[in-house]
Amino acid sequence: MKKLISIKKIKNSLVLLGWLTSCAYAAQPATVRLDYQHSGDAKAEHYAIERVVIEPLPWPGNLSRNMDDTNRGVNRFEVLDAKSGELLYSRGFSTVFGEWSSTDEATKLSRSFQESLRFPKPDRPVHINVQKRDEHNQFRTIWSIDVDTDGQDVIRKQMPSGLKPVAIHVSGPSPDKVDLLIVGDGYTAKEMPKFIADARRLSKYLFAVSPFHERQKDFNVWAIAAPTAESGVSRPSTGQYHASVLGTRYDIFGSERYVLATDNRALREIAQNAPYEFIEILVNNPTYGGGGIFGQFSTAAAGNEWADYLFVHEFGHHFAGLADEYYTSPVAYQPNAARPEPWEPNATALADPANVKWKGKVKSGTPIPTPWPKQEYEVRSREYQKIRAKLRAENRPEPEMSALFKEDLKYTNELFSKAPHQHEIGAFEGANYEATGYYRPAQQCIMFDRSDKFCDVCSDAISTIIDLYSRPAHSVSEKTQ
Structure with a gap:
């Protein structure tokens, strides 16, 4: 009986997704994703384009808020008209490479990381600038590339994945809402109902915490996962290794509790089957752990007793660019003796x-x-x-x-x-x-x-980001499943 109910809920979710897509996306442009390699070490960094992809779903965002005025992130990217230089879109973000480059390992060797930029498809060739903060906290361009999203080398069709998102909490059309996508890793085919239950449980807790509680009608939450052969993700420090869809694992940068997905391309190819602006990855593990990168994704161990806290804390990093305020736990990052003013809204060097x-x-x-x-x-x-x-x-x-x-x-x-x-x-x-x-x-x-x-x-700081991605409901009443 429970299985039949679960299947019915999933079917209803797909019908809801189809209805929202047809009524809300009519005027939305396509979604462009620029995949690239970000490499280097503690002293230098390099970029190289991999491909330009037109994702299967239209752009989920609010086109009236294409410019990011929040001043968040280590990096920012700009999409400009290639001829006139008019700014068409911008967003702040941070990267896994940026975190790794502050570790001791980065002083000894070079590494490469996959990254992606997503933006609404322009109707003309564009010039893209990737910027990084300098010692004065000002953004400076460190990589530029011209992109014609109608060019012959742009990928417009992909093999169908067979993956469909499940609606967890739907308040209205995606362009009017913050779209949070919960992605599962380490869940077998038989554990898909457990994944959906975990997603419902943890998103429910998120909306019990202020200011998410007061703003829950500004959110849509979806869930999607590709099954794995075994339960759980790798934890190398204890000799546990599992083949993972997203390459998610513990012990990132040598920290036993730090969990990140290491296969960005796999993550994006799964996520593109749902409307999303933010991603939280649930790992099917009982061991305490999680992580969060502003504008990229966050992770949380769904099977841990502290999963509620992990889900919200790590989402605070990813969603709003909040700094960790603790300082007694060991971390892999090297201290900066210069004590620059943090860009994060909740930490300061108190120069004045x-x-x-x-x-x-x-x-x-x-x-x-x-x-x-x-x-x-x-x-x-x-x-x-x-x-x-x-x-x-x-x-x-x-x-x-x-x-x-x-x-x-x-x-x-x-x-x-x-x-x-x-x-x-x-x-x-x-x-x-x-x-x-x-x-x-x-x-x-x-x-x-x-x-x-x-x-x-x-x-x-959280409310500021909600305002950037949402606008008042006007046509669709709240539906929560």
């Missing part, structure tokens, strides 16, 4: 305390920098990290790690409850993986620890 980045949210009388029980927190955290490392080194059962996380969060909540500025926005030292020199806006936030709320600064 009188004009902190989020000054409008700081109440009169709040000291900047803002005192908090930093020393007590760090003493406890050092002991906690030793236990955590020991549990992982001994490959202890996951419930033991989960119990440690609960104990740590309980201690943090009790410690912070006694702090005088617990609920204030200020400038709390310790953020962006650094104990000193960087500051976060609140004492506690989803981006700092495993708590369940975004601070006001992060909430506003």
